[in-house]
Amino acid sequence: MGKTRTMRDGDIFDDSSSRHHPGLVNFYNEHYRRHNEARLYHLAGLGLPLRNRTVLEVGAGPGHHTGFYVERDCDITATDARVECIDQIRRHFPSVRTAVVDMNNPRELTTFGIFEIVHCYGLLYHLEDPATAIRALAAACTDLLLLETCVSPRGSGINRTPEIQADYTQSITGAGCRPGRKWVFETLRKYFPFVYQTCTQPAHEEFPTDWTALPRDAGLMRIVTVSSRHELQNPLLSDALLDHQDRFSG
DSSP states (O other): OOOOOOOOTTOOOOOGGGGGSGGGGGGGSHHHHHHHHHHHHHHHTTOOOOSSOEEEEOSOTTTTTHHHHHTTTOEEEEEESOHHHHHHHHHHOTTSEEEEOOTTSGGGGGGGOOEEEEEEESOGGGOSOHHHHHHHHHHTEEEEEEEEEEOBSSOSSOOEEEOOTTSTTSOSSSEEEOOBHHHHHHHHHTTOSEEEEESEEOSSTTSOSBTTSOOTTOOOOEEEEEEESSOOOOTTEESSOOSBOEEOOO
């Protein structure tokens, strides 16, 4: 059996037994570990009120972000479309409420009530209908929607794309999307009075800092947004899309 430990900021628990399921293996590779570490250090550095909150985490995978909120004494409900991922969360975090929910059909979210924080990192671009998902997440959120997603740097559509269904880090249907940055921002603004892009990007190559000079082979490109029910006076957030961002250094 591998070691099990609570995950602090950016610390990914290592559970070698989880790798026995072929669909889960990519959750535990080095690239994914670095990626999660960068995202969570960045989130922790935004100065947002994330302690002692009610939290809905969607697309939670095996729980690599769940521990971030456990460490902050939050009341957490975690969902994922795959029961194998939910089983991992239940094993590592028995106090966390869990449910199998496919965000391509998010009507079940209404049965869980409402939450102060909704955490949606790394899910939106694995969905066939991201607009419906955003609407459902907004309906469940009373304060902050924290969203990180792969995007297309240009255009205003959702840009559907095939994915590998057998890889549990990808779409459960085998169909995803790469929504435009502008599309993400404008769709969030339909449901929240205040939408922000972070002024910094996580310290990882998939988060560009200069959106005006992207190479053709840039690969996956990601943004982090914070949507709020009230105005946030936070110098680390911009209420407009930024072409230039700083690299977060902690």
